[in-house]
Amino acid sequence: MNTLCKIALLAITFLHVAKLFMPVSLELLSFFTAVLFVCGLGMQKKGFLRITVLFFVLGTTILLAYRLAFPVWMQSLTSMTNIIAIIVVMQLFSIPIEAGRYSDTVEYWLKKLFRKESSLYFFAMLVTNLFSSFLLFGTVPVMVALFNKALKNSVLDYQRFFATAIMRGYALVLFWAPGAVIILLVMQVTHVSWSELFVPGFLLSTIGLITSYLLEHTLRFNRPVLSEPFEASANLARNAPRQTAHIILVVVSLLLCIALLESFSIGTATGRILLAGFMISVVWIVSFAKHPKLVAILKTYAQSGITQATDFAVFFIAVGLFAGAIDHSGILMHIQPLLQESINRMGIFSIVVIPLLFIIIAIFGIHPLVLAVMFGKILLSLSLPLSSVSVALLLILAAAISFIVSPFAGMSLMTAKFLNVTPLDVSLRWNLLFCTLFLAEGILFAYAWSL
Secondary structure (H helix, E strand, O other), X not given: OHHHHHHHHHHHHHXXXXXXXXXXXHHHHHHHHXXXXXXXXXXXXXXXXXXXXXXXXXXXXXXXXXXXXXXHXXXXXXXXXXXXXHHHHHHHHHHHHHXXXXXXXXHHHHHHHOOEHHHHHHHHHHHHHHHHHHHHHHHHHXXXXXXXXXXXXXXXXXXXXHHHHHHHXXXXXXXXXXXXXXXXXHHHHXXXXXXXXXXXHHHHHHHHHHHHHHHHHHHOOOOEOOOOOOOOOHHHHHHHXXXXXXXXXXXXXXXXXXXXXXXXXXXXXXXXXXXXXXXXXXXXXXXXXXXXXXXXXXXXXXXXXXXXXXXXXXXXXXXXXXXXXHHHHOHHXXXXXXXXXXXXXXXXXXXXXXXXXXXXXXXXXXXXXXXHHHHHHHHHOOOOOOOHHHHHHHHHHHHHHHXXXXXXXXXXXXXXXXXXXXXXHHHHHHHHHHHHHHHHHHHHHHXXXXX
């Protein structure tokens, strides 16, 4: 099963790359998607398995009830496989990160430059934000490896410090990172391009980082760090600036490559992200061609790294089937008048109610990625007092906050597991105040952007 999942994941990724340059058979893509779903379903963790089965059953029921043609089934089944391909490609960035031992550079700056908890906190958030732009779901274990030992010896309230820095740093990158799944979903359902979202998304992400820093600086983390002055080896001190420049160059190159592909109208919005991510990651890996451990790292990735995407891949197949069934069945046409009447009654207050409703539902266990698809499709069918970019920003804002405050979200569960605390601590107890402030800021920003 594991081998078949690898083959299917690689085949889907290859077909989507090939699709940028030539027509690809829908039947062939559907075949590998079905193989991945059947083989990967048994490999899913319980949390993902339940929601995957639920949306697969819902999608299948709608397709059967409306007697939709077989081509519609194939289109629905494969509708979100482009996101699966992007996740697989973005995981390639973990190879040069490990080969280059970039964790040593982060630890060098952490111990060399910071003497107060608040500045160290901002650095931890910023590094998480930067790495999350291409590591995505692999961010938590990498950040734990980078910071764990140094932070334990540097701050008093270590677990709260680290958990909030990771959660907020990750969630705030979702507004602009081209490979972030939520931004890809929102682009797909709202038909807004990445270039339209980047500037307002980056500004809103910056506002969130500054808000988090000021909040923690004022209320909690304003003490001197506990560690002694750090003495680095001459080799590490010499390499640290160069490796820092590498990371910044990779992020900037990824953004510029996507912008360049978009300016020449090459591929679709998600296709450009896929192609740019593939090219930049391959160039970075090739730069380590003479590294003695590269072959061993590649073998480890081939054995286990590729299948790390299986949970999310199977989940997106089910969600894609459901979303495609909703699209082709015309169900939204039946509920549109009722929703539009409600929006008309609320007027401008609807921009407050929509993200709040989204977050509340997420807290009770519905995954934010599912809600982004459902809310996006509903909102597109309505006449709102907002531009499509502002609607997209509201969806990302609600999803980003949901990733933080929902005890059932993967990031909350993963962070809690690595730091030996409860998901409730990581989500609501330590992050509710920040999320309340940032929600208000985000709603005002999204409204102002549409003026």
